[in-house]
């Protein structure tokens with residue numbers, strides 16, 4: 001028989017908490033987990049009464065637990081929030097079908113309103129159509145960049161004041177590790193905060209579960225009977241995050257505090273004061289935060305719409321400069337940017353009418369022709 | 381000789397994808413000289429249930445880090461982990477935390 005609960009001392013313990021090593025029974029764990037989330041929300045001043053909060057809902061474990069907790073705590077403690085589920089459909093056949101079905105089941109059970117925005121609607125391209133042009137690699141680059149903006153654009157459509165995402169402590173630690181391994185100093189500096197201030201879009205973000213361990217989130221979902229969807233993204237095997245995640249889990253197996261330690265490192269990391277980071281302005285085309293004239297999403301879209309899908313990926317600065325200066329590219333160079341060979345024919349366009357992004361300062365110029373009308377010295 | 385042991389073995393959180401998508405498996409472990417424990421159960425699962433990419437489920441003689449194990453709804457960390465001696469009618473659940481969604 002397992003040891004008894006260290007909180008109530010009577011019931012048999014159901015789990016050992018990774019952060020503290022305490023053994024808790026099921027009811028004591030559920031109560032503690034809910035109370036800690038509430039404390040994190042209060043201490044971080046994540047919400048104001050009357051706000052509309054869009055919960056980024058993927059149908060996965062983290063966002064399902066987040067939506068459940070926010071609804072519960074909103075009622076229990078009278079936060080006065082209007083909660084909305086916001087889902088993004090990347091347009092990956094079979095991938096979102098099942099996860100969106102999980103979101104819809106949650107919607108039915110909880111009664112929270114649900115809003116779904118698609119990549120195709122937002123960008124004119126589904127992930128499957130991008131993958132057809134790009135081949136199996138690099139899809140996560142597109143997917144990640146587009147997803148980051150998709151929640152923003154969706155939240156603006158809903159008139160939401162805030163976006164809440166289900167990122168947990170393990171995610172935060174992975175991100176610190178990845179940014180460190182990549183030398184992404186700018187992200188390291190702003191990545192670890194609660195997110196309210198350091199958001200990249202027009203809508204502030206918060207991560208109420210950022211101190212919660214993945215193990216506890218999964219067990220909370222299991223003990224509460226929350227139904228969620230889990231899969232491997234069909235394009236994910238190439239993703240860098242997977243390796244960071246596996247490394248972190250291996251480290252955690254020999255040093256249980258590895259996750260908390262890395263989060264701590266990320267939060268306490270300070271940069272030399274003389275270190276210059278690129279200034280962050282607004283994208284000239286869509287208004288999203290960017291350190292270059294065009295944000296990453298717009299560069300990727302530019303490549304897609306020109307039939308040069310690799311334009312925004314990798315070390316093609318010289319070719320980007322040539323394009324910017326209006327110089328013709330050779331067949332060889334076009335191929336390196338992912339253009340189809342001569343007998344592969346024209347790329348089928350999947351453009352639809354662009355949805356009004358509604359982003360402040362958005363440039364309503366149609367895609368294309370930017371090298372003629374765009375400012376000189378445009379730099380990717 | 382240990383008597384045969386009947387178990388309900390469940391996979392969730394995405395781990396079922398390595399088992400043909402089947403979440404619940406009613407299994408009977410045969411008689412063997414040593415009593416069955418989680419360590420020998422994992423070997424048996426690898427040989428009899430695991431359909432693909434065993435390295436995503438088993439590392440060395442234990443589960444891959446990031447897979448939670450529940451023994452009759454209790455965290456295996458409280459139950460002796462690999463050394464837990466299986467009882468007839470036990471319910472063993474493996475939940476992956478590694479899959480996204």
Ligand SMILES: [Zn+2]
Pocket residue numbers: 005006007008009010011024025026027028029
């Ligand atoms: Zn208790």
Ligand SMILES: [Zn+2]
Pocket residue numbers: 283284285286287288294295296297298
């Ligand atoms: Zn842009």
